[in-house]
Amino acid sequence: MPAELISIHPVNPEPRKIARVLEVLRQGGIVIYPTDTVYGMGGDIHNARTVERIAQVKGIKPEKSDFSIICNDLSHITDYAKVSDLAFKTMKKILPGPYTFVLPASNKLPRSLNPRKKTIGIRVPDHAITREIVSQLGNPIITTSIKLEDDFMEYPTDPEEIFHQFQHKVDLIIDGGPGGLIPSTILDATSDDIEIIREGLGEWEE
Template sequence: MPAEFLSIHPINPEPRKIARVLEVLRQGGIVIYPTDTVYGMGGDIHNARTIERIAQVKGIKLEKSDFSIICNDLSHISDYAKVSDVAFKTMKKVLPGPYTFVLTANTQLPRTLNPRKKTIGIRIPDHAITREIVSQLGHPIVTTSIKSDDDFMEYPTDPEEIFHQFQHKVDLVIDGGPGGLIPSTILDATDTDFEVIRQGLGEWE
């Protein structure tokens, strides 16, 4: 059965449509959604089978995965990672925004994610749909960017093309408008001296 295709207003997400996304997530489904950078794919961080399926869609082994999680706000972050004062102050300045902060994971990070992981990437995207999903779900979702099967474009931007590419691999594709072409900037914040792992949309000096 092909995935469901659901158009949601990118600025004022319709509550009944968000409720449908939550239903799919709680049933163990994989959802593709917009962010403030590129479109992402994810599911409930507490569902081991869902995370295994995401790894399969990505074509990688779970033990080699490097998934991040999307939080709704800074209050969630200390539940899953160790955050220094420097990291917290920096995150407070730039989030929500196009950044992924890599932090040292704590013991509360679900074992459903790569159990060998000592760190976890944290995202708080500046996008109403994604943040409303996480807010209503009550806990973060696992996230990974989706790649295009087009040799000329690394990240797909057209929701209908995304649906065509992934309709038999995921359970729901959200149309939240055109996606971006540049992923988030990834920062290693496990130490007080931040290191840029990947320069993306977020500016960093």
């Protein structure tokens, strides 16, 4: 059975449609959604089977997964990561935005994400659909790009193309308009200094 395709307004997400996305997530489904960078794929972080399925779609082993999580705002980040004063001040200044902060993982991070995981990537995207989903769900969602491990092509940006490629691999795909081509900037905030790991859409100066 092919995935469900839902068109949601990128600025004013329709509550009825968001409710449908939440229903799929709570049932352990995999959802593809827009962000302020590229389209992402994810599910409820508390569902171990969902983590396994996403790893399978990506072509990697769950124990080697390096998924990040999307939070609605800064208030829940300390539930899943240890945040230094410098990291918090920096995050408060530039989030929501196209950045992923790599932080030391707390012991509250679900072991299903990777039992050996010592760090976790945190995203607070500047996108109404994704943040509304996380806000209504009540906890973060896993996030990983929809670019597959063996894919040397650019990130898919057209929701119809994404549907064609993933309709038999996920449960629901959100059409939130064209996606971007540039992923987030990744910042290492695990020490006293913040260092750039990957230069992406977010501008960064030391």
